[in-house]
Amino acid sequence: xxxxxxxxxxxxxxxxxxxxxxxxxxxxxxxxxIEFNGAVSNAKSIMNILSLGLKKGDEIKIVAEGExxxxxxxALVNLINSKFEEx
Amino acid sequence: MKGTGASPGIAxxxxxxxxxxxxxxxxxxxxxxxxxxxxxxxxxEKSKEQLKKVREKALKEMGQxxxxxxxxxxxxxxxxxxxxxxxxxxxxxxxxxxxxFKEITTQFxxxxxxxxxxxxxxxxxxxxxxxxxVLRNLMDQPIIDLSILDEEVILIAHDLTPSDTATMxxxxxxxxxxxxxxxxxxxxxxARSLEIPAVVGLKDITEKVNTxxxxxxxxxxxEVMINPDEExxxxxxxxxxxxxxxxxxxxxxKDQPSITPDGRKVELAGNIGTPxxxxxxxxxDAEGVGLYRTEFIYMDRDSMPxxxxxxxxYKEVLESLNPKPIVIRxxxxxxxxxxxxxxxxxxxxPFLGYRAIRLxxxxxxxxxxxxxxxxxxSIYGKLKIMFPxxxxxxxxxxxxxxxxxxxxxxxxxxxxxxxxxxxxMMIEVPSAAIISDILAKHVDFFSIGTNDLIQYTTxxxxxxxxxxxLYNPFNPAVLRxxxxxxxxxxxxxxxxxxxxxxxxxxxxxPILLGMGLDEFSMSPISILPARKLIRSLKHEDMKKVAENVxxxxxxxxxxxxxxxxxx
Numbered sequence: 001x002x003x004x005x006x007x008x009x010x011x012x013x014x015x016x017x018x019x020x021x022x023x024x025x026x027x028x029x030x031x032x033x034i035e036f037n038g039a040v041s042n043a044k045s046i047m048n049i050l051s052l053g054l055k056k057g058d059e060i061k062i063v064a065e066g067e068x069x070x071x072x073x074x075a076l077v078n079l080i081n082s083k084f085e086e087x
Numbered sequence: 088m089k090g091t092g093a094s095p096g097i098a099x100x101x102x103x104x105x106x107x108x109x110x111x112x113x114x115x116x117x118x119x120x121x122x123x124x125x126x127x128x129x130x131x132e133k134s135k136e137q138l139k140k141v142r143e144k145a146l147k148e149m150g151q152x153x154x155x156x157x158x159x160x161x162x163x164x165x166x167x168x169x170x171x172x173x174x175x176x177x178x179x180x181x182x183x184x185x186x187x188f189k190e191i192t193t194q195f196x197x198x199x200x201x202x203x204x205x206x207x208x209x210x211x212x213x214x215x216x217x218x219x220x221v222l223r224n225l226m227d228q229p230i231i232d233l234s235i236l237d238e239e240v241i242l243i244a245h246d247l248t249p250s251d252t253a254t255m256x257x258x259x260x261x262x263x264x265x266x267x268x269x270x271x272x273x274x275x276x277x278a279r280s281l282e283i284p285a286v287v288g289l290k291d292i293t294e295k296v297n298t299x300x301x302x303x304x305x306x307x308x309x310e311v312m313i314n315p316d317e318e319x320x321x322x323x324x325x326x327x328x329x330x331x332x333x334x335x336x337x338x339x340x341k342d343q344p345s346i347t348p349d350g351r352k353v354e355l356a357g358n359i360g361t362p363x364x365x366x367x368x369x370x371x372d373a374e375g376v377g378l379y380r381t382e383f384i385y386m387d388r389d390s391m392p393x394x395x396x397x398x399x400x401y402k403e404v405l406e407s408l409n410p411k412p413i414v415i416r417x418x419x420x421x422x423x424x425x426x427x428x429x430x431x432x433x434x435x436x437p438f439l440g441y442r443a444i445r446l447x448x449x450x451x452x453x454x455x456x457x458x459x460x461x462x463x464x465s466i467y468g469k470l471k472i473m474f475p476x477x478x479x480x481x482x483x484x485x486x487x488x489x490x491x492x493x494x495x496x497x498x499x500x501x502x503x504x505x506x507x508x509x510x511x512m513m514i515e516v517p518s519a520a521i522i523s524d525i526l527a528k529h530v531d532f533f534s535i536g537t538n539d540l541i542q543y544t545t546x547x548x549x550x551x552x553x554x555x556x557l558y559n560p561f562n563p564a565v566l567r568x569x570x571x572x573x574x575x576x577x578x579x580x581x582x583x584x585x586x587x588x589x590x591x592x593x594x595x596x597p598i599l600l601g602m603g604l605d606e607f608s609m610s611p612i613s614i615l616p617a618r619k620l621i622r623s624l625k626h627e628d629m630k631k632v633a634e635n636v637x638x639x640x641x642x643x644x645x646x647x648x649x650x651x652x653x654x
Binding site: 022045 | 155210
């Protein structure tokens with residue numbers, strides 16, 4: 001299960017959005033990874049996610065494998081599309 | 088000594104040097120990888136328990152926003168990559184837990200430190216803080232506990248970690264001094280939120296100071312003295328009293344009107360550039376925004392901002408300050424502010440060239456996109472639209488015509504906007520000031536932009552050091568123009584404001600008040616001091632001062648007259 005999305009919120013995957021992203025990914029049993037610029041990063045690792053330095057407009061692929069893969073990808077895509085409920 | 092002033096205030100007291108020497112982590116023989124792994128995991132658990140306690144304390148004492156940092160620290164401890172890489176290293180290379188963990192965290196620290204971003208650099212400090220705790224637990228080393236302090240001290244450290252600042256007993260801490268850090272480092276931010284005076288970036292203060300030395304520090308200027316003489320101590324004591332007295336006085340002026348003792352009320356507003364500045368407006372009790380520069384939305388990027396992006400930036404400010412008035416200035420690009428993606432040819436005299444409203448009237452799509460975004464945002468607060476650099480009646484009428492076209496478009500599309508938006512213009516070109524009697528019939532307000540008005544009136548390039556002495560706001564010609572604009576505005580029943588540096592200048596405020604200025608817009612930090620000043624000046628007296636000033640022939644004469652009556 002995979003899906004490509006674009007980061008929409010102003011601040012990118014920093015601070016609160018990054019925390020929210022990792023927390024959401026960690027709720028699922030599946031392995032969840034992000035593909036960006038040819039590298040694969042663990043979506044449940046705050047250090048990996050932050051070190052990508054994702055900015056507004058960057059395109060990432062979310063790849064999940066496991067029993068709840070579909071739900072995991074959906075939840076993360078929704079989070080990004082909702083701009084992390086930023087004001 | 089001098090460092091970076093990180094949190095204002097004066098502190099005097101005994102030093103406590105925190106010896107947080109870097110841990111020496113050695114490679115050691117281990118009995119079994121299994122045992123080593125569980126030792127590491129135990130230390131992780133122990134660190135988590137400690138951090139949860141720190142977080143609770145921070146939540147209680149510093150609020151949710153500041154406690155969030157420990158939430159982030161806990162996440163680092165739960166990071167699967169960090170844990171797996173460490174256990175894998177123990178297993179594959181037969182390393183001891185502390186050595187393996189140190190290697191892994193060092194990797195991450197260098198990644199974050201190399202990133203070209205302040206926020207990410209600060210994360211390196213987080214990882215170090217967390218890693219230090221785990222290592223100390225692994226090596227049975229004591230973790231410095233600042234919650235037990237017997238006497239009042241000034242803390243001296245290489246750097247204070249977030250856990251240090253969260254756990255320490257604030258009642259006993261008079262100030263901080265650190266070797267490293269800048270205005271945006273953890274220590275600085277924490278110090279400001281705790282209102283503890285602090286100086287950071289002192290390089291080797293931990294080596295220069297011994298525990299129990301007497302320290303004085305000024306968190307505003309960054310000055311620090313070690314074991315000063317009695318005279319210096321007295322000087323700092325007086326400064327401290329004065330600072331605290333003033334702070335209290337300004338604090339008490341919040342929610343008070345900006346009114347003279349004889350009843351002349353004016354509006355003190357703030358100049359801002361991005362929605363990030365809202366905090367400063369609220370903290371300093373701005374009565375509105377007199378100038379919201381929209382250039383920042385257009386800068387540091389490679390294409391035009393979309394209507395939606397602009398809408399969000401305008402809405403945020405309007406909404407957070409509603410119902411206070413927000414004057415948003417339409418795009419003022421050109422001059423010294425360039426946009427690479429606009430591809431404007433280099434000009435001989437950019438300040439006299441293709442800029443601001445001149446550009447917007449030619450590149451109408453850019454202008455219309457901005458006006459649409461402004462109108463759409465207008466329903467979220469009290470918007471006033473202001474055109475920059477108007478130098479003739481034709482330009483003003485043309486700009487207003489385009490605004491009406493955009494309104495009609497929105498009507499057709501059934502998009503809502505406020506029906507009572509005031510439309511005004513900046514007075515920053517002498518030709519506009521001179522015909523302000525005519526222009527006043529076509530706008531709801533004037534706002535005088537002094538930085539440009541001075542340079543255009545006196546023909547002085549304000550960037551040119553050689554003629555800087557000619558750039559003087561007390562130039563009598565400039566003051567006469569200002570008076571003329573205020574009078575012409577009032578004759579037509581419109582309000583007149585000022586959004587240049589001059590409006591917040593405490594030497595200028597009495598004159599402007601006397602001339603009848605209605606709105607003063609300045610850096611938010613200047614608002615409360617300006618309010619204090621206005622509440623001490625009689626309007627009737629200032630009218631006479633202004634009258635006297637306007638009869639004088641040179642800036643020098645005006646300045647010495649003001650010095651004489653106000654000092």
